[in-house]
């Protein structure tokens with residue numbers, strides 16, 4: 427599996443660290459336990475396209491949002507995670 | 515038909531003409547008292563114990579492919595009961611006891627081989643952890659022995675004792691651990707369940723779960739709708755997708771684990787050894803192939819194949835532990851899709867939907883659990899409450915905080 431880092435170009439997946447689902451957003455510190463439970467534990471776990479976080483650990487060290495098909499490993503898009511809406 | 519020595523002798527004389535099907539191939543009935551979704555080891559064992567222990571025989575197992583096409587036929591066949599936590603250890607020991615009587619119980623040769631499982635350690639800290647685990651096992655009445663370097667050398671002389679980075683400081687040995695023939699476990703449970711009246715229906719994928727007023731009433735399948743009093747899910751690797759049909763969202767990610775077999779060689783290793791340096795385990799099959807594996811690939815996957823970096827990682831660990839394998843050829847490798855739960859432990863429980871039960875989250879340790887998982891899941895379904903052995907394996911433990919965290923590492927779907 428090869429991932430095209432927007433900063434470094436196409437690299438082997440072994441340069442990257444996987445961190446799972448990109449869509450869940452961290453609740454506010456005082457949010458209800460249920461919201462934290464959902465954020466920490468529950469996952470959609472789809473068979474198909476999935477937005478996930480990878481860090482280019484052995485490259486530019488940027489966090490990336492990779493949209494990948496979990497049934498074929500085909501990658502649709504890669505973007506710097508800082509460019510996501512609602513993230514500062 | 516019962517299998518016996520006499521029977522084999524008779525069939526040998528008759529050219530094998532009397533061997534029939536080992537289980538029927540029935541068409542689905544319109545309604546069952548209980549439907550088990552998933553014809554892996556766990557689903558088939560559940561159906562068997564529903565019939566045997568609870569007298570429930572109007573039961574069907576629905577399998578989307580052929581039985582054993584999932585992880586039951588893809589694992590490295592290691593069985594053991596060397597767990598640390600009270601929520602786990604009695605359950606796995608119950609499984610070990612069922613393994614010990616399984617062949618007589620099923621009238622099928624599942625090739626249970628108690629050749630021992632040895633977990634190596636390489637530092638003072640890992641020795642302490644192994645000693646603690648061994649003590650926990652013995653407190654539960656389970657066999658465990660702490661071996662020093664010399665005792666390991668006597669037990670398994672073939673490994674490299676001169677590894678400078680990961681010296682062999684000893685190992686934790688469970689002599690009653692070992693291996694079993696995975697396909698035979700599937701076939702044995704299928705045949706034994708069938709003989710008690712259970713319908714095993716293959717090529718029948720569940721595509722929907724019909725819930726009315728909070729209660730499950732039927733499943734939709736590729737062979738039409740089938741009514742059900744109760745539905746038990748045992749879909750290892752696909753639990754999230756099937757549970758979502760009933761509106762449930764699970765604390766699970768699906769990941770791929772690879773396994774490997776070398777070309778056949780003369781007897782070299784007569785036990786199961788795990789290398790504590792990274793994550794690596796190896797045994798030798800009766801055909802002579804070395805059977806080994808390591809970590810999960812590490813990203814969500816529903817593809818039953820892995821990638822090269824992990825192949826390299828596992829091969830490196832293999833050669834570090836057994837340098838003489840460096841010139842062996844790898845015969846086959848494959849992958850299986852597993853439920854990785856958020857604390858590394860399984861779920862056997864009721865669900866918020868009445869009549870719907872969940873058996874999931876086995877990570878890559880569920881083969882050894884097959885007998886006890888079926889036994890406990892059958893109890894939970896038939897009695898509508900958990901048995902003491904699976905009481906801690908609750909679905910709501912992530913919300914309440916009562917997780918079973920063997921590694922002590924917190925929520926992460928890459929444990930165990």
Ligand SMILES: Cc1cc2nc3c(=O)[nH]c(=O)nc-3n(C[C@H](O)[C@H](O)[C@H](O)COP(=O)(O)OP(=O)(O)OC[C@H]3O[C@@H](n4cnc5c(N)ncnc54)[C@H](O)[C@@H]3O)c2cc1C
Pocket residue numbers: 551552553554555556557576577578579580581582583584585586587588589590591592593718719720721748749750751752756771772773807848849850851852876877878879880881882883
């Ligand atoms: C490479 C590898 C090595 C492993 N090594 C070990 C080991 O050494 N020791 C150990 O204890 N464990 C090991 N495991 C883990 C173990 O194999 C699993 O935990 C266990 O097999 C899971 O239970 P099962 O047998 O019921 O699963 P499976 O055999 O996967 O059964 C689930 C079944 O559900 C079916 N299914 C899914 N969706 C549907 C649907 N919608 N409708 C109908 N049917 C459906 C699937 O087709 C499948 O047959 C390993 C796993 C892998 C992948």
Ligand SMILES: [Zn+2]
Pocket residue numbers: 431432433434435482485486487488
């Ligand atoms: Zn980069």
